[in-house]
Amino acid sequence: MNENTHTHRSLLQKLIAAPYIVWMIVFIIVPLAMVAYFAMTTADGVFTLENIKDVWQYANIFVRSIWLAAIATVICLVIAYPAAYILSRTSASAQSTLLMLVMLPMWMNFLLRTYAWMTILGNNGLINSFLGLFGIDSIKMLNTQGAVVLGMVYNYLPYMILPLYTVMMKIDKSVLEAAHDLGCNGAKTLFKVVMPLSIPGITSGITMVFVPAISTFIISRMLGGGSQLLIGDLIEMQFLGNSYNPNLGSAISLVLMVIVLIIMTVMNQFDAGDDKVLM
Amino acid sequence: MGKIVSLDNICLSFEGEQILNNINLDIFDKEFVTLLGPSGCGKTTTLRIIGGFLEPDLGDVIFDGKKMNNIPPHKRNINTVFQRYALFPHLNVYDNIAFGLRVKKLNEKEIKERVFEMLKLVNLVGFENRSVQRLSGGQQQRVAIARALINRPKVLLLDEPLGALDLKLRKEMQIELKKIQQSLEITFIYVTHDQEEALTMSDTVVVMNNGVIQQIGTPQDIYNEPVNAFVADFIGESNIIDGIMLKDCLVNIFGQEFECVDKGFSLNEEVDVVIRPEDIHIIPKDNARLFGTVETVTFKGVHYEMLVRSDNFNWLIHSTKAAEQGSVIGMDVDPFDIHIMKKTTE
Ligand SMILES: Nc1ncnc2c1ncn2[C@@H]1O[C@H](COP(=O)(O)OP(=O)(O)O)[C@@H](O)[C@H]1O
Ligand SMILES: [Mg+2]
Numbered sequence: 087m088n089e090n091t092h093t094h095r096s097l098l099q100k101l102i103a104a105p106y107i108v109w110m111i112v113f114i115i116v117p118l119a120m121v122a123y124f125a126m127t128t129a130d131g132v133f134t135l136e137n138i139k140d141v142w143q144y145a146n147i148f149v150r151s152i153w154l155a156a157i158a159t160v161i162c163l164v165i166a167y168p169a170a171y172i173l174s175r176t177s178a179s180a181q182s183t184l185l186m187l188v189m190l191p192m193w194m195n196f197l198l199r200t201y202a203w204m205t206i207l208g209n210n211g212l213i214n215s216f217l218g219l220f221g222i223d224s225i226k227m228l229n230t231q232g233a234v235v236l237g238m239v240y241n242y243l244p245y246m247i248l249p250l251y252t253v254m255m256k257i258d259k260s261v262l263e264a265a266h267d268l269g270c271n272g273a274k275t276l277f278k279v280v281m282p283l284s285i286p287g288i289t290s291g292i293t294m295v296f297v298p299a300i301s302t303f304i305i306s307r308m309l310g311g312g313s314q315l316l317i318g319d320l321i322e323m324q325f326l327g328n329s330y331n332p333n334l335g336s337a338i339s340l341v342l343m344v345i346v347l348i349i350m351t352v353m354n355q356f357d358a359g360d361d362k363v364l365m
Numbered sequence: 366m367g368k369i370v371s372l373d374n375i376c377l378s379f380e381g382e383q384i385l386n387n388i389n390l391d392i393f394d395k396e397f398v399t400l401l402g403p404s405g406c407g408k409t410t411t412l413r414i415i416g417g418f419l420e421p422d423l424g425d426v427i428f429d430g431k432k433m434n435n436i437p438p439h440k441r442n443i444n445t446v447f448q449r450y451a452l453f454p455h456l457n458v459y460d461n462i463a464f465g466l467r468v469k470k471l472n473e474k475e476i477k478e479r480v481f482e483m484l485k486l487v488n489l490v491g492f493e494n495r496s497v498q499r500l501s502g503g504q505q506q507r508v509a510i511a512r513a514l515i516n517r518p519k520v521l522l523l524d525e526p527l528g529a530l531d532l533k534l535r536k537e538m539q540i541e542l543k544k545i546q547q548s549l550e551i552t553f554i555y556v557t558h559d560q561e562e563a564l565t566m567s568d569t570v571v572v573m574n575n576g577v578i579q580q581i582g583t584p585q586d587i588y589n590e591p592v593n594a595f596v597a598d599f600i601g602e603s604n605i606i607d608g609i610m611l612k613d614c615l616v617n618i619f620g621q622e623f624e625c626v627d628k629g630f631s632l633n634e635e636v637d638v639v640i641r642p643e644d645i646h647i648i649p650k651d652n653a654r655l656f657g658t659v660e661t662v663t664f665k666g667v668h669y670e671m672l673v674r675s676d677n678f679n680w681l682i683h684s685t686k687a688a689e690q691g692s693v694i695g696m697d698v699d700p701f702d703i704h705i706m707k708k709t710t711e
Contacts, residue, residue, distance in 0.1 A: 260451035263418055266438040267445045268465035268516065278468070282455040 124336035137337035151317040155299035158238035162246040170250035229311030237305040245294040253287030369394045375424035386576045399555045401563040402573035408556040444513035448524040450505045452497040459493040465516040483511035520552045594637040608638035621654040627705035637706040642683040644702035653695020659688045
């Protein structure tokens with residue numbers, strides 16, 4: 087009797103899960119398999135590892151992408167952490183307004199936002215025109231690595247703030263009061279209690295900024311002026327540009343995926359020990 | 366015994382609503398003081414003012430003779446056991462208890478000694494490496510107490526510390542806490558809404574209602590000499606009857622004259638008459654001045670609890686002898702068991 091209902095249940099569960107399984111197969115497994123297939127074949131469909139070997143020649147671009155994405159992630163964390171902390175401590179009404187402000191840029195088109203920065207940073211842009219008023223020579227800001235990092239930070243900052251804010255909101259206020267009670271001033275409470283309890287938010291924030299930042303394109307082209315080519319641009323060029331080579335493009339994507347996977351696994355290892363904290 | 370904490374004319378409002386109204390309270394060294402009152406009467410708020418988590422709108426908080434209204438909590442020689450324990454979820458039992466000493470940067474050897482001293486005190490030796498999230502409510506409670514006491518505060522604040530425990534455990538912890546308080550000779554300021562808990566543990570009970578202190582006294586005082594109908598009703602069950610004071614030591618209850626022992630009321634003043642259920646004697650109805658019909662009889666272990674309906678009042682009676690349900694009984698009270706109280710203006 088019991089077993090009967092049990093099998094019944096699991097059958098029902100399977101049926102309910104079916105659409106998701108189909109979804110996953112069509113939109114995740116199949117594209118991944120196709121990337122892997124293209125990466126390991128020639129244009130004629132013959133198996134080869136040449137494409138993957140060829141990725142090596144772009145090592146400098148990989149290094150630059152990882153480096154810039156890492157810098158952007160660190161800057162995001164440094165800005166977002168205090169912002170999220172302050173956000174979580176303000177009154178409920180102020181919180182919803184501030185959250186709106188954080189998310190507002192996300193409602194604007196990505197391209198538009200980045201274009202806006204071009205007009206701000208350009209040689210005849212907003213900042214340099216302003217400096218010009220005081221007779222200061224225009225500073226080259228556009229088409230630098232700094233501009234690319236700025237673009238990344240600007241675009242991905244909300245993805246750092248939100249998980250941090252969420253995790254800080256979950257910290258019981260009375261736990262912070264207990265820290266004060268036991269002799270902590272504000273700074274000590276932050277280091278001894280808030281930080282350890284917000285590690286899950288830090289790791290998910292890093293993931294949500296670093297992964298899109300490392301594979302971003304457009305930003306580097308618009309703000310870096312093509313001199314700061316990133317992996318994302320490289321991949322795009324293999325599919326849409328004049329150096330058309332989808333097999334190499336797939337190989338680069340595959341290698342990038344493996345690198346990201348390794349980095350994330352290391353990150354999660356770091357996080358795993360503190361998982362129980364969130365219970 | 367010197368004063369250790371004094372609240373001097375404390376007033377506090379939240380959003381225009383008066384929460385604490387003119388609180389005056391002296392707490393003496395090594396005393397076990399309990400703030401007792403119904404939920405929402407301002408007990409936690411009072412405790413938070415003493416702990417430094419809230420600043421009063423008016424009035425002074427005096428600690429050891431020094432005014433300390435705006436000294437933050439981490440600079441007060443006071444520790445708190447919070448209502449829901451508030452243990453640090455990322456630390457194990459040992460590190461939770463050691464927290465306060467680590468903040469003070471004591472050396473690890475001394476910390477270890479004192480942590481184990483505390484573990485012994487609260488009966489948690491062997492649990493030091495457990496995650497606090499894998500402890501039962503009672504064990505978490507002990508960690509919270511140890512974490513506060515390890516700092517050797519002069520005053521320990523406890524906000525309904527046993528509220529989440531089941532009855533049996535609560536009784537055990539009451540005894541343990543009292544023992545700890547006496548052996549460490551620390552002042553305990555304890556908050557509860559449970560009158561029995563307050564009466565068993567305290568040296569002094571402070572009864573509060575609606576942000577106003579109703580009465581301060583020993584448990585015996587509070588129980589035997591409640592100053593008004595609220596205290597009488599809150600501390601144990603009571604029959605509270607409208608009466609008229611005819612003259613000193615004579616009160617009119619339901620048209621009948623009763624002798625009592627209270628004096629100093631004005632002529633024909635309307636008063637609250639409080640009679641404890643256990644002070645009502647059941648007598649034959651024939652020559653009784655008060656009588657009624659027994660509605661229910663419930664066995665309560667030591668005594669029977671009876672509800673007796675008369676024309677204008679429902680009486681609560683505790684007696685070791687049960688009357689028959691549905692029968693009409695007479696009731697009588699001795700003069701010294703009739704407590705006369707001024708009507709509260711509310
Ligand atoms: N932060 C606050 N803001 C507004 N009202 C509050 C706040 N804290 C407590 N109160 C109100 O103050 C009153 C007393 O609360 P409290 O001291 O917690 O009562 P108790 O501990 O006796 O149950 C309650 O009516 C409660 O709603
Ligand atoms: Mg309370």
